[in-house]
Amino acid sequence: MQIHRLEKIWLSIGIAMLIIFLAIVGISGFAMGMNPPTSDSAHGRIDPTKVDTTPPFDKPGLIQAGDNLYEANMTAYLFSFDPGEMEIPAGSTVMFNITSKDVVHGFSIVGTTVNMMVTPGEINHLSYKFDKPGEYLVLCNEYCGTGHEVMQARIIVK
Numbered sequence: 001m002q003i004h005r006l007e008k009i010w011l012s013i014g015i016a017m018l019i020i021f022l023a024i025v026g027i028s029g030f031a032m033g034m035n036p037p038t039s040d041s042a043h044g045r046i047d048p049t050k051v052d053t054t055p056p057f058d059k060p061g062l063i064q065a066g067d068n069l070y071e072a073n074m075t076a077y078l079f080s081f082d083p084g085e086m087e088i089p090a091g092s093t094v095m096f097n098i099t100s101k102d103v104v105h106g107f108s109i110v111g112t113t114v115n116m117m118v119t120p121g122e123i124n125h126l127s128y129k130f131d132k133p134g135e136y137l138v139l140c141n142e143y144c145g146t147g148h149e150v151m152q153a154r155i156i157v158k
């Protein structure tokens, strides 16, 4: 009798665990269905031939998003970055959203850990907090053609 009751308890626990597990899988599956990761939003893919008419890249530039928080919407192309110069106060965090209009470029900020690839058809993201005032040089670090060496931008932190 005693053993039979224990078995019943364990069986109940097993069934409860199974129900919880299925509920978690079901909920996360539903949540993911609501937010397809490949949507044409500002956080996914983009038509590289329509960058100039796709927000926010139709108006590249710096947008203040909060206290000491900025969003830098940038484009990379042979052989420039747009905008080529940005000014922010020291202590600001900048969320970079950058896409390429042609080939694969690089985006690295000299003297920082910022280093990413800029791929046509994709919006690449990175955040960085600029604590130290100064002039930061942005370089393309993926060979992209004859003008690769001159492809750069400037971030001025005051």
Ligand code: CUA
Residues within 6 Å of the ligand: 077, 079, 104, 105, 106, 140, 141, 142, 143, 144, 145, 147, 148, 149, 151
């Ligand atoms: Cu762009 Cu190298």
